[in-house]
Amino acid sequence: MPYVTSLGLFDEKDITLRGLEAVRSSTRVYLETYTSILAIQKSRLEEFYGKTIIPADREMVETESDEILRNAQTEDVALLVVGDPFGATTHTDILLRARALGVPTRVIHNASITNAVGACGLQLYNFGQTVSLVFFTETWRPDSFYDRLRENADLGMHTLVLLDIKVKEQSEENLARGRKIYEPPRYMSIPQAVAQLAEVEGVRQGGVLAPDRTLAIALSRVGGGPDNERIVGGTLAQLREQPPDVFGEPLHSLVIVGRRLHHLEAEYAAAFAVDATLWKEVAQNVYGCNFD
Amino acid sequence: MPYVTSLGLFDEKDITLRGLEAVRSSTRVYLETYTSILAIQKSRLEEFYGKTIIPADREMVETESDEILRNAQTEDVALLVVGDPFGATTHTDILLRARALGVPTRVIHNASITNAVGACGLQLYNFGQTVSLVFFTETWRPDSFYDRLRENADLGMHTLVLLDIKVKEQSEENLARGRKIYEPPRYMSIPQAVAQLAEVEGVRQGGVLAPDRTLAIALSRVGGGPDNERIVGGTLAQLREQPPDVFGEPLHSLVIVGRRLHHLEAEYAAAFAVDATLWKEVAQNVYGCNFD
Known part of the structure; x- marks a missing residue:
């Protein structure tokens, strides 16, 4: 299942337990980097999760949504965002794309400004x-x-x-x-x-x-x-x-x-x-x- | 330190890692129950945290704030809320009371409606x-x-x-x-x-x-x-x-x-x-x- 997971606002400890489970179970983990940022570097998140994180800029989220969603019928995939999952229209776009592909999604909410x-x-x-x-x-x-x-x-x-x-x-x-x-x-x-x-x-x-x-x-x-x-x-x-x-x-x-x-x-x-x-x-x- | 910690919106897995740390390190854990609720029972939270939870209704949060804040200079105490920590004025009251006592506080944000x-x-x-x-x-x-x-x-x-x-x-x-x-x-x-x-x-x-x-x-x-x-x-x-x-x-x-x-x-x-x-x-x- 594709997860759009908010990391919260500040550092690696602001993710929810459900969000962390989604990251740990995902075969690919993307980090959206163009609408907001955490106070920490990607490398610290990678160490904390024990996962490689693929940075996803706006262009990638907009034009490569099918790559992000690849095999999401059978595998878990996580798109991490800072702040609100619905704060940027590109996040909505990827949920719409998943809907068009008939893939159920889950949004994991968290704090936003x-x-x-x-x-x-x-x-x-x-x-x-x-x-x-x-x-x-x-x-x-x-x-x-x-x-x-x-x-x-x-x-x-x-x-x-x-x-x-x-x-x-x-x-x-x-x-x-x-x-x-x-x-x-x-x-x-x-x-x-x-x-x-x-x-x-x-x-x-x-x-x-x-x-x-x-x-x-x-x-x-x-x-x-x-x-x-x-x-x-x-x-x-x-x-x-x-x-x-x-x-x-x-x-x-x-x-x-x-x-x-x-x-x-x-x-x-x-x-x-x-x-x-x-x-x-x-x-x-x-x-x-x-x-x- | 007194923590006002949001549990998020749905169940025990919606707490953040930072929120869970605060609960685990607290000598007393209160659950505010009058402005919103989780979809699960208090007992499930207690089992999950390995802690007894003291239900705190509006009257208690308003009139017994000094009991909630007792020893908070030297001990951790957690007040758990569903949704936004600043969504109800009584939560703000307890932060003001802590401020008056000269006790630093920490709010742990999470999703709210x-x-x-x-x-x-x-x-x-x-x-x-x-x-x-x-x-x-x-x-x-x-x-x-x-x-x-x-x-x-x-x-x-x-x-x-x-x-x-x-x-x-x-x-x-x-x-x-x-x-x-x-x-x-x-x-x-x-x-x-x-x-x-x-x-x-x-x-x-x-x-x-x-x-x-x-x-x-x-x-x-x-x-x-x-x-x-x-x-x-x-x-x-x-x-x-x-x-x-x-x-x-x-x-x-x-x-x-x-x-x-x-x-x-x-x-x-x-x-x-x-x-x-x-x-x-x-x-x-x-x-x-x-x-x-």
Whole structure:
């Protein structure tokens, strides 16, 4: 049976027992590497599982699904993903392909940032739609996410902003010359994300994001526990000013706090604030939280 | 250290390796039983862990948090929850209490219905805010969820509707007489949920839910794999008419499909439909999906 198995968020111990059984029983184990990453190297997973892992980039998952599914009627095959198995359409594609071949599949769920974001102290039921922020280039600065952000803001909802990662990326020159040379992986930092948001707010002028009046929370390495996880709250201006080592290694996500902010949410999150006094002042004066 | 550890969604094999380590190293293991349940009995977990499990109802988690956290500076203690560790405010309360005592904590994340709902084929980024539907009584028929549902509908977003469960419930008579006699657990069924939605639509008349024109998807025992999980799609009228065994044992959740439905989402979900032809007709004629 083909298994699409989430590894969870952080390291080799975040897999479920059912997921580990699926890996151990599989004749081939693929690791999807283009939508998210673990905090550890593939080699550590291989040692832990006692299995060779085949890296599967987007192109492979999209164009070689029949190879991934080869003999899956009679053998177990595992496609490992970080975060949610349904977070990327290519994972859905492979399930559809299996369905077309008449092969039953099993998805093994696990944590994803979509639910683990609750670690910042904001209630999950106060979140609206999730948006993604991609790296801007000279010629490509897509801002359709701003409409989603505004819809959430109009309702007072919080927004989870997923920050772009680039793995197996070609430079424009290498792409133009057809050279399969790839750049090192890149992960969008919190200050860069905030700078891009500010640029789009400047163009759109929708009043959704104000440097000193919009609260936000940066989450880094969620699920890594006290030694690794970092959660930092502040105004957008404050987060933009932080030196990179405040946030540390990837992956990073950002939450834009909505106007329905409850004072208990604000109090819980104040412990993560760059400056708890300012955090509470903004929560009170701009968001209308009553801390008495 | 106190651990708040999610067990995942279905059975004893859905815990992560890190979660299992936390359970094994803990001197006391509590199981939160009032917001969600696993498909298996506590005794099966106890056997699997080789540990006695202390059931923790809402009252206990709320009023005896110091007992749960006793000696947590020097010993490991685990509070097990089903679904998301931040899904219930009482879990947050215990983390706050530990913070007040100066005890570092660790949350071990896992799957919750908030992300596993992707199994129905709808994209997670097309979901708006999640709502909860409680059992109506003669005197208490709260309908504020309808405002949230309408906000999502106005934006065309899908809505995850969480259905009430009642554990350790007292009858009005036993409550009045102060008798600590509890009713058997109850779980809201899909037809009952749809009936309550119809009643509120009838009162509010907001045009959000139409029996023959609103598509919905019922998810049962998500994460249980091909032998247990059941996903059933249809119009609200169709879901309301289904006999209970179509959905089977708890837990059940319901998704109200929003107007932004993409034709690929509709096609994926059509495989779960009571009547795939009608499903696609409604997706085309009401939701504007183009299947050509």
